[in-house]
Amino acid sequence: MSHMLIIFIAGFIASLFGTLIGGSSLVTIPTLLLLGLPPHTAIGTDRFGIMGVCLAGWYQFHRKKLIDYRIGFTMAVPVIIGSFIGASLCMEISEVALKWIIIGVSLFCLAFLLWNPKLGVEPGQQSAGKAKYIGGIFLAFGVGVYVGIYGAMGATLLMYILILWFGQTFLKSAGTVKIAAFSMNAMAAVVFGYNGAIAYDLAFPMFCGCFMGSSIGAYYSDRIGNVWIKRFFLVLLSILIVKLIV
Numbered sequence: 001m002s003h004m005l006i007i008f009i010a011g012f013i014a015s016l017f018g019t020l021i022g023g024s025s026l027v028t029i030p031t032l033l034l035l036g037l038p039p040h041t042a043i044g045t046d047r048f049g050i051m052g053v054c055l056a057g058w059y060q061f062h063r064k065k066l067i068d069y070r071i072g073f074t075m076a077v078p079v080i081i082g083s084f085i086g087a088s089l090c091m092e093i094s095e096v097a098l099k100w101i102i103i104g105v106s107l108f109c110l111a112f113l114l115w116n117p118k119l120g121v122e123p124g125q126q127s128a129g130k131a132k133y134i135g136g137i138f139l140a141f142g143v144g145v146y147v148g149i150y151g152a153m154g155a156t157l158l159m160y161i162l163i164l165w166f167g168q169t170f171l172k173s174a175g176t177v178k179i180a181a182f183s184m185n186a187m188a189a190v191v192f193g194y195n196g197a198i199a200y201d202l203a204f205p206m207f208c209g210c211f212m213g214s215s216i217g218a219y220y221s222d223r224i225g226n227v228w229i230k231r232f233f234l235v236l237l238s239i240l241i242v243k244l245i246v
Helices: 002-021 025-034 039-049 051-063 069-088 095-115 130-149 154-165 170-194 200-219 221-245
Strands: none
Touching: 002 025, 002 051, 002 154, 002 170, 002 200, 002 221, 025 039, 025 200, 039 051, 039 170, 039 200, 051 170, 051 200, 069 130, 069 154, 069 170, 095 221, 130 154, 130 170, 154 170, 154 221, 170 221, 200 221
C-alpha cells in the first residue's frame, strides 16, 4: 500500500508540469526503480501509467480548442509503428548511444529556442505542404522508436517537432502532442504487457495520479501562458542535458 501511495503521488506531481512540457517519466521511472522494479518492468509500468497524462490532457486541451487534429493523427501512425519496433528491440539498443543522441538533439533545440525568443510564443508559419507532413512523419517515427525503448521525454521530443517543424506555440503543441503521445505509449504498454513487464498493482495507481495531475495542469494551462511554459520547458531541457551528461 505504501508503494502504491508513493507512485500515485509521484505521478500526480510529475503530470502537473508534464502535461505542459513533457518529462513526467523523468520522475516516475526513477521512482519505480527505487520501489524495487527491474528496469524493463519499470519502463513497461511507466508506459501504462503515463497514459493517464495523455488522456486527461487530451480532454482538457480539446475543450480549449488547442489541438490540431490533422497534425496530431498524422504523427500518431508513425509513432505507433516506431513504438512497437522500439519496444520489441528494447534489449538490443545501446543506452549510451541513445543518451548521446538525446543530448545532441536537446542542445540543438535549447540553442535554437534561445536564439529565437518568439519561437513557440507566437504562431509560426504553418505550411500544409506534402513535404512538411512527410518530414514530420519520419521525425515522429524516430521518436516512437525511442519511446518504445525507454520513453522518458518522449512527449517533449514530439513537442520539438510541433514547435520547430510545424511552427506551433507551446500551448498548441502541448495539446496536439497528446494524440501521438497516447498512441505510442499505448502501443509500448501492449508490447511490455504481452511480455509480462508491467506491474499492474503500481501501474493503476500511477495512472490515476497522472490523470488527476494532468487534468489540473491542462485546466490552468492558458492562465500560465506560452511565455512561462517556454521558460519551464527551457529549464527542463537544461536539467535533462546535465542529468544525461553526469
